[in-house]
Every structure is written in C-alpha cells, then in structure tokens.
Amino acid sequence: MSRHWVDITAVGFFIIEWLAYALTLEHSAYGRDSLSARMNRYREVWVRRLLDRETRMVDMQIMASLQNGTAFFASTSLFALGGALALLHATNDAITILSKLPIDLSTSPAMWELKCVGLVLICVYAFFKFAWAYRLFNYVAILFGGMPPASQADTPSAEAHVIRTSRVFESAGRHFNRGQRAFFFALGYLGWFVSPWVLFVTTAAVVIVTWRRQFASSAWAAMAPEAVDGDTAMKKRGHWSRR
DSSP: OGGGHHHHHHHHHHHHHHHHHHHHHHHSTGGGGSHHHHHHHHHHHHHHHHHTOSOOHHHHHHHHHHHHHHHHHHHHHHHHHHHHHHHHHTHHHHHHHHHTSSSOOOOOHHHHHHHHHHHHHHHHHHHHHHHHHHHHHHHHHHHHHTOOOGGGTTSHHHHHHHHHHHHHHHHHHHHHHHHHHHHHHHHHHGGGGTOHHHHHHHHHHHHHHHHHHHHSSHHHHHTOSSOOOHHHHHHHHHHHHTO
16 A cells, blocks of 8 residues: 555546545636626626517527437547446556566556546546536527517516526536536546546646636636726737737
8 A cells, every 4th residue: 555655646637636626616716707607698688688689580490400419429428438438348468568668657457447447537528417417408509499588578577587597507508517527537537547646736727727818818808807998908919819
C-alpha cells in the first residue's frame, strides 16, 4: 500500500477537484454568474417568446437539433465505454507494449485493470447523464407542443406552463453539461495511465480550461447581463477576441 501512496493521492486529487468544481459551478453564489447560468436565463426568455408566437415550427426545429446533439454525445459515450472495456480485456497486451517503450511506463496488471475500471465508470456516468438529458429534451419538446396559444398568454395557466417548461429545460441543460464535464475530466484521467504525477497536471489543466470557459471566455463576456451601447461593444470587441 505504501508504494502506491502517490497513485492514491493523485486519484483523490482528481475526485476532489471534479466534485469541488461541480459544486462550485452548480451550488454556489459564484457559480450563478457562470456561462451556463447566464444561458439558463435565455432559456426562459426563449420559452416566454415562444408563448407569444402562433407559429412555432422554427422553435421545434431548434429543439430537434438540441436532441440530435445530445443523442450524438450519448452514442459517443457508448463508443468510449467500449474502448475502455477493450483496454480492460487487453491488459497483458497493453503491459507488453508499455514495457517496450523508451520511457518507463510499466505497471502491474492489477493497477492497469484498476485504471481501466475507473475509466469505465466515468464513461458509464457520462452515458447516463447524456441519456437523461436526451429524455428531458424530449419532455421539453412535448411541453413546447402543449404551450397555450398566444391569445392566452396573459392567463395564470400560461405563466405556470412557462415556468414548468423553463425548469425542465434548465434541468436538461444541467445534465447535458454534467455529461460533457465527465468527458473533459476523462481526458484528464488518461494522465494516470502515464503516471500519477501526470494525473496531477492533467487534472489541474482540465479544471483551468473548463473554469476559463465558464467564467473568462469571450462567450461569457458576450452573455453579460448588463446592456452595452454600440460604442462600448466596439471597444470591448478587441478585448473579447483575444480570449
């Protein structure tokens, strides 16, 4: 056990960073200003404007594209799961190949299988998140179809339907984001196949990249809640383009 303390610490660091990032993004005041949170506001805007339209074919086409994208990621997670299971099945072949490399990446069969099992679990988690997000997007499409006509936009039942649809819509986006986050951290997890020290670096890199996209990207700046006039927007455009 003592000779594997670096591996244990690296995996613990990986798990803690994933949980800390997810909890900060979804359950903290700081996370309420993330790119995902800003987009959630526009989900409700979309639903409210949908209520005012009699013709909603374009909205349903956009929803279909969201469903197709989610289905693609769900299928991709299954392919990734198959690859992880193949690595688990080819333990002896993998160890033989690693032993012939010019750098020392040798590992025991038990450790290799443990690493593969961890990758399998991440892929399974991602699949369940994408599959549930796809189902929720289906529910949103049904709620879109059940939207009251524009003539009833000012009624309490229409307002309740808007709130209900917006909440399901936000939940679908949240689970989709969790599936994508699992993909990102799976890339960081691959560093463990090289070395536990590499896992430290790749985990930190994933956290930095994903944090930057949520809180310091050009998309985050463009979705700022405050309105800007044309001159201010022109001045900031160069600043955004550098990110």
